[in-house]
Amino acid sequence: MLRDTPATVYLKDYRPPEFLIDQTQLWFDLGEEETRVRARLALRRNPAAETHSADLALHGEQLELLSLAIDGHPLDPESYRQDSEGLILKQVPDQFVLESEVRILPQQNTVLEGLYKSGGMFCTQCEAEGFRKITWFLDRPDVMSRFTTTITADRQRYPVLLSNGNPVETVQLDDGRQRVTWTDPFPKPAYLFALVAGDLRAIEDSHTTPSGREVALRIYVEPENVTKCDHAMAALKHAMLWDEQQYGREYDLDIYMIVAVNDFNMGAMENKGLNIFNSKYVLASPATATDRDFQGIESVIAHEYFHNWTGNRITCRDWFQLSLKEGLTVFRDQEFSADMGSRGVKRIEDVRLLRAHQFAEDASPMAHPVRPDSYMEINNFYTVTVYEKGAEVVRMQANLLGAEAYRRGTDLYFERFDGQAVTTDDFVQCMADAGERDLTQFKCWYSQAGTPELAIQGHYDAANQTYSLDVQQHCPATPGQTDKAPFLIPLAIGLLDSRGDDMALRLQGDTVAGTGTRMLELREPRQQFLFEQVAEAPVPSLLRGFSAPVKVRFDYSDEQLMFLMAHDSDGFSRWDAAQTLAQRILLQRVADPECPVPSGFINAFLQALTDDSTDPALLAEVLTLPAEGYLGDQMEVVDVEGIHQAREWLKTTLASELQEALLAVYHANAVTGAYRPDAASIGRRSLRNLALAYLMQLPEANIHRLCVEQYRSGNNMTDVIAALSLLADRDTPETAELLEAFYQQWQADPLVLDKWFSLQAMSKRSDTLERVEALLQHPAFSIANPNKVRALIGAFCSGNGVRFHAADGSGYRFLGDRVLELDGLNPQVASRMVRLMARWQRYDPSRQQLMKAQLERILNTEGVSRDVFEIASKSL
Ligand code: B3K
Ligand code: ZN
Numbered sequence: 050m051l052r053d054t055p056a057t058v059y060l061k062d063y064r065p066p067e068f069l070i071d072q073t074q075l076w077f078d079l080g081e082e083e084t085r086v087r088a089r090l091a092l093r094r095n096p097a098a099e100t101h102s103a104d105l106a107l108h109g110e111q112l113e114l115l116s117l118a119i120d121g122h123p124l125d126p127e128s129y130r131q132d133s134e135g136l137i138l139k140q141v142p143d144q145f146v147l148e149s150e151v152r153i154l155p156q157q158n159t160v161l162e163g164l165y166k167s168g169g170m171f172c173t174q175c176e177a178e179g180f181r182k183i184t185w186f187l188d189r190p191d192v193m194s195r196f197t198t199t200i201t202a203d204r205q206r207y208p209v210l211l212s213n214g215n216p217v218e219t220v221q222l223d224d225g226r227q228r229v230t231w232t233d234p235f236p237k238p239a240y241l242f243a244l245v246a247g248d249l250r251a252i253e254d255s256h257t258t259p260s261g262r263e264v265a266l267r268i269y270v271e272p273e274n275v276t277k278c279d280h281a282m283a284a285l286k287h288a289m290l291w292d293e294q295q296y297g298r299e300y301d302l303d304i305y306m307i308v309a310v311n312d313f314n315m316g317a318m319e320n321k322g323l324n325i326f327n328s329k330y331v332l333a334s335p336a337t338a339t340d341r342d343f344q345g346i347e348s349v350i351a352h353e354y355f356h357n358w359t360g361n362r363i364t365c366r367d368w369f370q371l372s373l374k375e376g377l378t379v380f381r382d383q384e385f386s387a388d389m390g391s392r393g394v395k396r397i398e399d400v401r402l403l404r405a406h407q408f409a410e411d412a413s414p415m416a417h418p419v420r421p422d423s424y425m426e427i428n429n430f431y432t433v434t435v436y437e438k439g440a441e442v443v444r445m446q447a448n449l450l451g452a453e454a455y456r457r458g459t460d461l462y463f464e465r466f467d468g469q470a471v472t473t474d475d476f477v478q479c480m481a482d483a484g485e486r487d488l489t490q491f492k493c494w495y496s497q498a499g500t501p502e503l504a505i506q507g508h509y510d511a512a513n514q515t516y517s518l519d520v521q522q523h524c525p526a527t528p529g530q531t532d533k534a535p536f537l538i539p540l541a542i543g544l545l546d547s548r549g550d551d552m553a554l555r556l557q558g559d560t561v562a563g564t565g566t567r568m569l570e571l572r573e574p575r576q577q578f579l580f581e582q583v584a585e586a587p588v589p590s591l592l593r594g595f596s597a598p599v600k601v602r603f604d605y606s607d608e609q610l611m612f613l614m615a616h617d618s619d620g621f622s623r624w625d626a627a628q629t630l631a632q633r634i635l636l637q638r639v640a641d642p643e644c645p646v647p648s649g650f651i652n653a654f655l656q657a658l659t660d661d662s663t664d665p666a667l668l669a670e671v672l673t674l675p676a677e678g679y680l681g682d683q684m685e686v687v688d689v690e691g692i693h694q695a696r697e698w699l700k701t702t703l704a705s706e707l708q709e710a711l712l713a714v715y716h717a718n719a720v721t722g723a724y725r726p727d728a729a730s731i732g733r734r735s736l737r738n739l740a741l742a743y744l745m746q747l748p749e750a751n752i753h754r755l756c757v758e759q760y761r762s763g764n765n766m767t768d769v770i771a772a773l774s775l776l777a778d779r780d781t782p783e784t785a786e787l788l789e790a791f792y793q794q795w796q797a798d799p800l801v802l803d804k805w806f807s808l809q810a811m812s813k814r815s816d817t818l819e820r821v822e823a824l825l826q827h828p829a830f831s832i833a834n835p836n837k838v839r840a841l842i843g844a845f846c847s848g849n850g851v852r853f854h855a856a857d858g859s860g861y862r863f864l865g866d867r868v869l870e871l872d873g874l875n876p877q878v879a880s881r882m883v884r885l886m887a888r889w890q891r892y893d894p895s896r897q898q899l900m901k902a903q904l905e906r907i908l909n910t911e912g913v914s915r916d917v918f919e920i921a922s923k924s925l
Contacts (some may be wrong), residue, residue: 054922055425055915060369066187067098068105070194073239075184077164079171079202079246083152084164085115088184090194093144108181108188109135111163115150136185149185158182159833159874167312168271169206170247172325174318177368177427180239190365191470193236200246201228207246209269213237213321215303233321235301236468238364243320245269245308252278256289258299264289268331269308277332280726281307281346288351291385296459298358307331307350311799314835314877315431316349319356326353329800329836335724337801339767340734343726347389352382358463366470368427372419372495373473375431376439380447383440390728393620394666400595400621403441405679407433407598411500412682413888414924416527420473420495425919428877434498441598442494446477448539448568448596449491450484458483490537490572498527501536501599503571509586516544516583521575522599528923538571541596544580544587549616555581565618566593588612593619605629611653620667627653627671631699635680638695639688646699651706658710665718666732669739674699677850687891693851701746708747715740715755724765738771745775760787766801774808780816792829802829803840810844817852818859821845832870835878842867846885853885854892858899861886865903868917869910876914883907883917887924901925 072091077084092105114131117124119141130137138147158165163182164173173179181188198212204227214233221227249269256264266285268278285307292298306323313327330349333342359381360374387395410416410433417430419439424430447455462479473495481488501524508517520540524533543566544552555562557579569578588609592601605613605626610633613626630650637644657663657671677696681687704711718737720730741759744752760772773791776784788809795801806829810821824830824841831837846853846864853860864885871879889900907913908921 055918057423057425058427059423060367060420061422063367063369064099065097066095066189066192067100067102068092068187068192069095070187070192073186073194073196074199075196076199077201077244079155079200079207081156084155084171085150085152086184087150088148088186090147090186092141092147103140105138105141107136107138107185108178109151109185110181111153112182112185113152115152116148117150118148119145121146121148135181147185151184153183160877161312161314161835161875162877164244165312167310170245170249170271170310171202171207172247172308172310173242173244173320174314174325175242175320176240176318177431178240180242183242186239188239189367190238190240191367193238193364193468193470195233195236196242197230197232198242198244199228199230200244201226202246203227206248209245209247209249209251211243211245211269211306211308211323213241213243213323215322233302235321235362237321237361238470241319241321241361241364243318243323243325245323245325248272249308250275252282254282254286256286256300256305258289259293260299262299262301262303264300264302265304267304267306269306270328270331271309274309274328274332277334277337280333280338280343281331281350284347284350285354287347287389288354288385291351291388292355292358292381295384295388296358296381296456298463300357301362305354307353311836312834314875317353319353319360321357321361324353327836329803332800335765337766337795337798339765339770339804340726340731342766344386344390344731348382348386351385352378355381355385362468363463363466364470366472368424368430369420369422370472371427371430372435372439372442373471373476375436376419376441377443377476379436379440380443383444391664391666391732393664394670394728394732396594396621397624397667397670399437399440403433403437403598405676405682407438408500408600409678409682409888410434411438411498411527412525414528414890415884415887415920416498418496418498418530422496422529426880426915429880429916429919438598445494445539445597446480446488446491448541449486449488449537449570450480454484455480488537490535493534493536497524497533497536498530499524499533501538501597503538503540503592503599503601505589505591505601505603507587507589507603509583511586514581514583516580516587516589518542518569518578518580518589519575520569520571520578522571523574535572535574538597538599540569540571540591541566541593542569543567543590543593543617543619543622544583545590545613545616546587547585549612551618552583552587557581568596590617590619590622592622592625594621595625607633607647607649611649614653614671615656624667624671627657628675632675632680632683635675635692635695635699636683638698639680639684639691642691642694646702651703654703655707655710658707658714664732665736666728669732669736672736672739681850681891686893689851689854689892689896690856697746700743704743704746708744711740711743715744734765734767734771738768741771742775745778757783757787766804770804770808774811777808778813780814796829799829799834799836803836806830806837806840807844807848810841811848813849813851815852817845817849818855818863822863832867833874835875838867838871838878838882842882846882854896856895858896858902861896861899861903865906868907869913872907872910872914872917873912876916879914880916880920883920883924887920889924 070090070092074089076087128139155164155166162174162179178188200210210229212231214231217232218230250272251267251269254266302322309326309328309331311328317326317330330346355378359377365373421430458480461483477488501522504521506519546552551565553562553564554567610626610630614623617623677692680692715737718733720733756772756775759768763769868879868883886900889897904921904925
């Protein structure tokens with residue numbers, strides 16, 4: 050290695066801050082060459098500090114010092130020291146005012162953290178530790194301060210100047226510049242600071258809270274995009290109402306602003322009163338956005354809004370507690386989306402994502418607890434584990450307590466900790482207090498990594514009319530954690546009788562029988578549950594609604610799975626049974642490439658297809674085969690080609706056996722009239738496009754024409770892109786023509802072009818990598834724009850398994866090249882990409898060698914970032 054190993058930060062080393070900052074005043078002078086930032090901080094010793102040093106260390110990176118003064122006296126050079134991480138003030142008083150002025154270069158900031166330019170506008174991203182690239186500060190979430198921000202900039206170029214809180218003053222200066230001051234009455238950590246300056250237009254609306262506060266709602270975008278904000282605005286208003294009704298939470302400022310920017314490392318950011326969004330999660334019109342996009346906007350708008358209480362009013366004590374705000378807020382946005390659309394389908398989508406990505410992370414060298422114990426680079430811990438598993442952990446508490454006690458628990462949480470920076474333990478304690486139960490054992494979900502596995506056996510005793518479930522839990526070892534304590538696991542179950550109805554459930558010791566679903570609580574490594582008065586041998590329905598993020602092993606027969614698929618009263622479990630069966634068939638085919646499809650499966654598929662009573666959205670989920678990546682996760686050694694071939698084979702077989710039924714479903718589910726992204730229309734479109742995808746497995750000319758016809762006549766991007774993606778798998782002159790025409794039509798719309806890049810990157814064609822490499826040179830591509838990187842490079846490496854994992858290692862070499870190229874520009878995006886090789890040990894020896902060689906090459910490159918170093922070194 051050619052560099053020093055970056056330091057590791059440990060949770061066990063947490064100490065309260067020695068100083069607090071009561072007031073923060075900032076003055077920004079935004080220029081075309083440089084920006085000057087003046088800061089006045091009112092500091093005092095923290096009475097709750099556990100340590101006392103004479104010197105004070107402030108965070109600060111890439112700041113050029115212009116002046117420094119304490120209580121109005123300029124500092125002489127002996128009284129401070131500056132290094133690459135910050136500023137040390139020697140022998141400071143217990144209370145003082147620090148004034149500083151620095152020069153920063155936002156125009157050269159390609160990392161997109163701190164203050165940077167996106168197109169013609171200035172914007173900020175401070176979470177997690179970006180504020181220290183703006184000025185010297187105690188840049189840690191447990192230091193909460195009241196901010197006043199004054200921005201001065203050229204009026205012509207930047208007519209709109211925004212920051213957190215409420216506007217207090219606007220002054221037009223003689224030199225063509227404008228000065229605006231904002232003040233935020235709520236103390237906040239620096240990571241929630243935001244500033245925006247640009248030539249922007251706003252769409253406006255308002256919302257009145259139950260207590261009568263009228264809130265102005267504004268979405269700021271570049272002028273050409275004002276017609277694409279209506280959906281985002283509607284989502285915001287729905288989210289505000291939902292949080293008032295479901296959690297009793299109101300908004301607390303007079304104005305709520307959202308700004309859309311094109312260059313953004315992730316989805317969006319919940320800065321107090323001034324959310325900054327990736328434009329992907331704001332802009333939508335039927336012609337340019339798909340159903341998924343509309344849904345994504347609704348959920349991200351809601352997520353950031355919900356953070357105002359879960360994240361901003363109550364924030365994290367330290368970054369190890371990240372899931373305190375993220376897990377809880379994801380759970381809130383999941384439930385919001387469930388209420389806005391189809392609850393059952395939303396649950397399936399969330400579980401599919403969790404299983405595909407979080408289970409994989411939990412089984413990888415990057416596995417970490419929901420509350421990690423250590424990190425090198427905190428930006429690497431904005432993971433599916435912290436977010437999605439974190440949401441499951443909150444959901445389990447809600448399930449264990451029941452709806453009413455859960456609501457009492459969150460009320461208590463808001464009352465007890467408003468205005469504070471707290472821990473996940475504090476949250477659980479509120480749940481324990483409100484639910485009047487001991488949740489000590491439950492906390493394992495925060496501290497232990499890994500996906501618990503439940504091995505379950507059922508036994509029916511006809512003579513005694515009892516049915517017993519024997520449940521063993523086991524959690525595999527993860528890095529640094531070999532022995533795990535047993536988890537407290539809520540396991541929702543039902544028992545189906547031979548008609549497919551739920552039996553009444555009488556657990557040994559019960560006085561009355563319950564019906565339907567029963568929540569069992571597992572606490573021991575092994576436990577038995579005995580059901581009485583069971584009149585016939587039941588089929589157990591296990592883990593209904595996915596009541597816990599675990600894997601269940603139960604020895605079902607194919608027939609039992611088909612029975613559950615047809616009859617289970619729980620929609621999730623019907624879907625899950627279908628997935629389990631399809632997975633079994635596919636893995637058998639991988640093992641034996643001659644193995645036929647069981648005829649029962651084709652019939653079950655046909656029955657599902659022709660059953661008009663099923664919700665089309667749910668049906669589309671049931672008929673979607675498990676993804677190649679997820680299938681690979683179920684194998685000892687991933688067989689990339691075998692899985693791809695088996696899945697293609699099953700799709701083709703189903704398509705040819707069920708061609709008529711699929712065509713009928715295709716035609717029956719056409720959506721007429723103007724485009725609407727409501728749950729019913731979305732469901733019909735997804736079922737119809739799924740049918741088309743199956744049919745396109747067949748070489749028939751009439752099906753090809755149908756697809757081209759859908760492309761040409763589609764009045765919405767969902768149908769257009771579905772058709773074009775299927776056509777892009779084929780190497781024909783017509784495909785080339787259509788792709789070119791699409792580009793010509795949409796070349797001015799960067800978000801639509803992202804789709805154009807992605808569908809080419811995910812094409813099954815054998816020359817896809819060459820084409821992706823050519824697209825890197827396309828004038829519309831830019832490696833500096835994270836959306837473009839994700840659309841082209843990300844889509845190829847994570848959405849095209851069979852090409853990325855090509856046996857000759859070309860995909861890995863391509864990724865290695867891109868990571869090194871990106872790392873010099875934007876380490877956060879580079880480190881997301883390097884993760885795609887973290888699971889190299891799951892592949893055959895030859896691929897292992899090839900991936901490992903790329904990881905080693907990256908690690909041995911001089912000057913590699915801390916972000917990339919952490920992932921690459923932990924992977925090896
Ligand atoms: N809190 C931000 C994520 C910040 C990521 C920093 N690398 C968005 C969100 O979860 O709402
Ligand atoms: Zn969040």
